[in-house]
Amino acid sequence: MTAVSKSPRIIVALDYASAAPALDLISGLDPKTCRLKVGKEMFTRLGPTFVEKLVGQGFDVFLDLKFHDIPNTVAAACAAAADLGVWMVNVHASGGRKMMVTARERLETLSHRPLLIAVTVLTSLGEKDIAEVGFLGAPADNVIRLARLTHESGLDGVVCSPLEAAEVRPLVGKDFLLVTPGVRPASAAQDDQKRVMTPLDALNNGADLLVIGRPITAADDPQLSLNRIQQEIAGFPGG
Numbered sequence: 001m002t003a004v005s006k007s008p009r010i011i012v013a014l015d016y017a018s019a020a021p022a023l024d025l026i027s028g029l030d031p032k033t034c035r036l037k038v039g040k041e042m043f044t045r046l047g048p049t050f051v052e053k054l055v056g057q058g059f060d061v062f063l064d065l066k067f068h069d070i071p072n073t074v075a076a077a078c079a080a081a082a083d084l085g086v087w088m089v090n091v092h093a094s095g096g097r098k099m100m101v102t103a104r105e106r107l108e109t110l111s112h113r114p115l116l117i118a119v120t121v122l123t124s125l126g127e128k129d130i131a132e133v134g135f136l137g138a139p140a141d142n143v144i145r146l147a148r149l150t151h152e153s154g155l156d157g158v159v160c161s162p163l164e165a166a167e168v169r170p171l172v173g174k175d176f177l178l179v180t181p182g183v184r185p186a187s188a189a190q191d192d193q194k195r196v197m198t199p200l201d202a203l204n205n206g207a208d209l210l211v212i213g214r215p216i217t218a219a220d221d222p223q224l225s226l227n228r229i230q231q232e233i234a235g236f237p238g239g
């Protein structure tokens, strides 16, 4: 497992329909004070060139494409992501041990090896949702099971909700990254997220990195909204 700096703790999820508003926001950001996430929407619209542009500006870029396929396909996709110079990539833990191990081993052959993490249970899913797709138990039970599997597979961390961070932490040690979307300042709308916590509560509960999108990107003044979140966590080590 690669030791990683947990600071800056905020990863801004750039979920925009075009490059212009994203670049407008980024123009006021400092790579030393926040990281960026490119997800399915922007990657599908703008492709690898957009990702390389952000990397070229000095940002740690989390390419959040949540690969889920047979081991060979996922490993090749992770290697393609690594070629873009990104800081972190992810897969779905439910793709299984062989898939995660194959992806990790493939990345280990490369000169630039991004961090590799796995999604446990999407933060938009609640108890009823996961029962409907056939998962037994509460969301936290499934997060714990998949976090253990991810840890055993030698990955660098997991995506989970901040609600589960305290239960997962003792099972995986301090260096295993807990990357948490489902983060909402107290005044923000919950949107389609079901398992949420405020930024400061998330860190106090054991989250390492906070993925925050709409509370920043959909705000009237995104920069102000980000500044407020940064102030909220400023007293937390590395915040």
Ligand SMILES: O=c1ccn([C@@H]2O[C@H](COP(=O)(O)O)[C@@H](O)[C@H]2O)c(=O)[nH]1
Pocket: 013, 015, 039, 119, 121, 122, 123, 124, 159, 160, 181, 182, 183, 191, 193, 211, 212, 213, 214, 215
């Ligand atoms: O379980 C997950 C995994 C990924 N995400 C992604 O994080 C951001 C959250 O955006 P908000 O606007 O702050 O809700 C988004 O890009 C998701 O694709 C997640 O929310 N939950």
